[in-house]
Amino acid sequence: MAHLFPITSGPNDPQPPPLSAEQWNYALRQFQFLYPTPGTIPPPTPTMTPLPPPNIASPVLDPALCAPQPESTESRLDSIERELDLLKTQKRPTQPLDDDAPSKKRRKKKSTNSAVYILKSAAGLSEDQLSVRKELMKMVKTEGRRFNNRLCDSDSSSDDGDDESGSSLSHASLSYKFSATVLDTNNIKIFDRIANLIWSEQHDPKSTTYSLNHPTVSFSRDDLLAFAKTNFRTWKNKWRGETDEDVGKKQAKAAQRDRQELRRKELKANRIKAVPEYKRKYKRDPMCIMETDWMSDEILAPDTDDEDTKAEHRRRLIKAARLGPAQQEGAVWEVVRPGFQSTEMMQVKNDLDKILQDQRDAKKSKSKNRARARIPRVSLSKTHDRIPYGTALYPFMVSPDWYAENIAGNEEFEKDIRMNVADPPGFGDA
Template structure:
């Protein structure tokens, strides 16, 4: 067999070890040591952090933090002097906005009457906010800018004759004043929505009433908890589990109605039952409205806790702040109890009348199987 003739000569033979990698034979020992030292220094330099990075590199460059344009915008972290100046500036901004817009809100006027002598500029034509638009709308910005201008001009220089802030050394910015003015605008806008939309006003009133009721229930629960230790000593049982906030009585100042005559009649009954004197006719009085689901045993336990607390207050030598009278006119509400409940707590008559036969309500009410030891034994 004949092999083809190669067109190119074969490559030259390469040795197993590259001669360039072999140490030269004519190097002295000192040269080799110096070469190794230079290599070590090079490696050390690579491991050292770069203390002077290239100005063009942004990897290690720290971003400069832009200073905040506000000083008194948020109350958190402010000193007592700063808080005092902040309140004063907010009142002055509100006063200027009232002057510009012609608002005569009794609440605002009463709160800020101390500012009436602090403005020395001449009367200004009335402007108007557009409460249908946002605070940043050009119409609203115009009013805000004008009010900020007046306050800033009068109060930025402590040496000025118009300066009237309580602490001249407390600094503030024009941006702070803008935020105060925007806060006032948003508050007035909420009032505008309530005045122009009865549904919004009704929802706000209902929400406020709910908050007040929850606070009163929590206070009632806290007071009854204080009486638990003495109750346990007297009866050798612990009723703490009955003191759920939602199971406390309602305490209302008036009925939920739009009938003004009914409200006045209810108020007269409360005042008469509380035996208020002629100088106490405007004092607050609340009606206690108990949950109708309560069995007699549950009512008796709560009443005794209240008596224990009343006796403790009476025994105290130091003057205790007079509490609002709570009057029981015999009214109840029929809301079912929330959460899982023990059988002894529920009146059988109430259950038969309001729950039994109503599949939805029967499913909502959840009972423990057995009463706690020491409870549910009263017939």
């Protein structure tokens, strides 16, 4: 029997810690329980009342856990035949494969091959690359016109040296489908045929069919496909304008806006050429008025469908330009000035135009070549009502009458129009 403490102890043995009264009582009760006094009867062992059996129904056995029953040979053969029929049905295509309905597998394979472009975009190309790009685009366009039943006359007239046989439709069995997109199977065939033809002729500088000016410039077949798709989209846009009246009107207005924007940019560029002489003559810098949106409009005819109105407008232009009988067949542009500009701003523009005209006359007298005739421009004292948003105006540019009539009292316009506090040196009150 083990003892709680050693029977003997030496002076160097560790001493037990002192116990409190409560600890001594607890130890005594434990000692009495472990070592009962002889002759005493131990207390009876407590009995546990058994719990009633749970009211649970007998569990349902999973048939899958039961021992497998022996299967007959005939049933096994029947199940194997059913599995074979199911596999054959899954492998069989649900619809016939043809050229117009390519399979998903082929489309997926084609999408994983990333295209390689070298000359698709003109940005960052060298002069030689730009030259080859222009040649290839012309070849692709010439070949693509063979598949265009519309025979784009406007395109053919702009390409000097285009193949005249484009109107013979040598590929009559295959033509563009403009009602579809570039992803249409028929159109894809044409793109591939054009790209394959030009690629086979021009990709090898040693070939007898090679005709590009810079053999060291590389290009890809994907470049040719991109050029062909660009031509298709251009022709499709024209086709939509010819077949849909509403689309045609929208396209005509958009084309007119683009022409007006191009003429304003050209007018600004020409006036900038006269700035050095203007600064030397008038001792002030007119670059403060050189904004494209502040240039005058130059229109050929009013925006109307009335032919009588257009004819009357042209008669007025010819009369104002004082054109003779031999000059009346050409174009005449009407100058429509911005409504907001002041008299001072208009005078600055007139001075620039006069300097520019003097420079042209001096250049014409020195040149032996015949100069290109300029389109006559006349003013019928009309102005447009576009609000000059964007670049901040200087006070000398704005007509007080126009501001009082169109801007003053309108909080929205007053907030949108930006105005500088003072005029630049040499203008207005400066």
